[in-house]
Amino acid sequence: MTKPMPMQPEIFRAYDIRGKVNEEFFPPNAYDIGLVIGSKLLAQGRNQILLGRDGRLSSPEIKQFLLSGLLDSGCDVIDLGLTPTPVAYFALQQLSVPDAVIVTASHNPGHYNGIKMVVNNCPLSKDEIRAIYEAIEEERYAKNDVQGKCTVYDDILTDFTAAIVKDVKLEKPLRIAIDCGNGVTSLLAESLFSQLGCEVFPLYCELDGNFPNHSPDPTDPENLKALQKLVIDNKLDIGIAFDGDGDRVIAVDCNGKILWPDRIMILLAEQILQQNKNATVVCDIKCSYLLKNSVEAAGGTIALCPTGHSHLKRMTRETGAILGGEFSGHIILRDRWSCHDDGLYAAARLLETLSSRKESCTEIFANIPDSFSTPEYRIPQACHATSVSQLEALMDNAEFPGASLCLIDGMRVDYSDGWGLMRTSNTSPDLTFRFEAESEPRLETIKALFRRLLRDTGIKADLPF
Incomplete structure (x- = not known):
């Protein structure tokens, strides 16, 4: 298999591989990326990797090239199929495999795609991602004499849902809206939150890689207008929106006001720090000073990191932080079993926090510090x-x-x-x-x-x- 187009160095970003399909990132390029990643794993003494993809129109083709490269490296592949990125992260623990690649462009528009990578349970650094490009350009890796094997694991969505339902308990039912933006969380979000005991009002919960209703970026207020209307018209407790691959979460309160992730973290931190005094909370440089004030008032310590999910993961791990998050919606809760940014789990924990309070959701939201x-x-x-x-x-x-x-x-x-x-x-x-x-x-x-x-x-x- 050969490259019809040169590899573009610009797609090797600070914490993943990403670009416009057939302009910057050409699907056959994924073969060489897979060959390099698989070869690196074998050199480190591991021979198995998880593979998932989102619902973008280009994802099946890119995934197939990536799979071929991984197998030709001699690496075995466990194919998770269509899966939100945080579900693939969950599979690292569930299947005891420390490496994964996911074909997704996250919150970017539909004409983008890319590859997120976890190697030995850690995100790759900017230099490590750049090293993949350099290895491809210098043709340092070739096909292995022994091809790897591919097996399919079909139950990861069921496993993930069961883990959250077992872990998260709502003390009172909530009426919620869910906007999946036609992204891959459409596969499980409505069922998951119904099983938690919520009355769910679904919005754009049909998987469609064209993203026909709005771009899969919930941080753009324009993309939240339909959710705000649904919440207000039906007098719901809260509305929750996910990005295209489910590792980001944004909310709107019962009055339709946007609950930016730093405000969501204020609610989560106040709850978590009750049982974990003196714990560290990590946030990125875009977060409000009100989060710092709330964490310190609750007995915790705040640590600041550069924006980017890989920076966030690295600092939460290095500091032993119990909670980490950034303004873009990546939230990591490490006080129980989860250790990755997971919009679905963060949303479930937010609902648990709301349901545990004596005040109504209206009263809780009114008391969140504001600026x-x-x-x-x-x-x-x-x-x-x-x-x-x-x-x-x-x-x-x-x-x-x-x-x-x-x-x-x-x-x-x-x-x-x-x-x-x-x-x-x-x-x-x-x-x-x-x-x-x-x-x-x-x-x-x-x-x-x-x-x-x-x-x-x-x-x-x-x-x-």
Whole structure:
């Protein structure tokens, strides 16, 4: 099997492989990626890997090329079939296999696809992902004389559902809406939450790789409008939305107000820290200072990490954190059996937390600390390299007197009463921005400082803020 198109280095991102199908990421490229990954596993003394895929139209073809490469490396493959990414993570524990590859582009639009990887129960670093590209370009790996074997495991969705139903107990029934966005969580979400005792109002819970109703990114407020309407019209307790592969979760409260993941983490942290005093909670640089305040008030310690699920997983593991999450919706709960970012399990635990409180959901949501904040704004660039160079120019020109700067991921500018952040996205060729402040006038002032910086740096695009 040969490459019809050169491998594009840009698809080897900070924490996975991802690009536009047949423009940046060509399905046959997956063969060489599989060959390299399988060969690396064999060199480390392991010979078995899990394989799953999401519901995108290009995923079956990419998965087939990836499977062929893995088998030609001599590695055995357990095919999980159609599966949400967190279910594949669950299978690592369930089947005692420490390595997995999942064909998915997560929250990206349907014309994207990619590969997420777990090697020896750990996400790959940026350098390790880049090493896959270098190995392919230098043709360091060839077919093994002995081909691996492929077996199919059909029960992982059932196993996963049973594990959550056994673990999560609701003290009172809740009326909820679920928006799967036509992603792969459509396979099990409605059944899972019904078995937990919820009255479920499903929305876009039919698997469709065209994503006909909205893009599979619940962090875009536009994509939550139908969920908000469903919750309000039916007077539901909460609405929950998942991204395309199910490792992200966003919610809307009973009044249709968006519960961003840092607010969800406030509720989870308050509950978990009751039994785990002095524990660490990890959050990414985009999260609210209100999360830090709530964690410390509950007796915990906050630790900050760069944005990206691999950074989050690594820091939660290294610090022994009991909870980790980022503003994009990746949430890791490590106080029981789970140890990966899992939108479905995080949603179930959120419902358990709500049902355990004496107050009504309306009262609980009204008491969540609030501020004036923005969603994540995006300024599209031609390619990832352009966004990196633009960020470098912005940081070189930046002057924010009286602020403290955090540079672990782009630039976060902190004042005593608010903050602003600019960074590059690792999953799309965008510059991203987010702002928060104690008052609306102060929020507008901080945004204006960044607008002036963008204009002074020569960025003439229509600004979203």
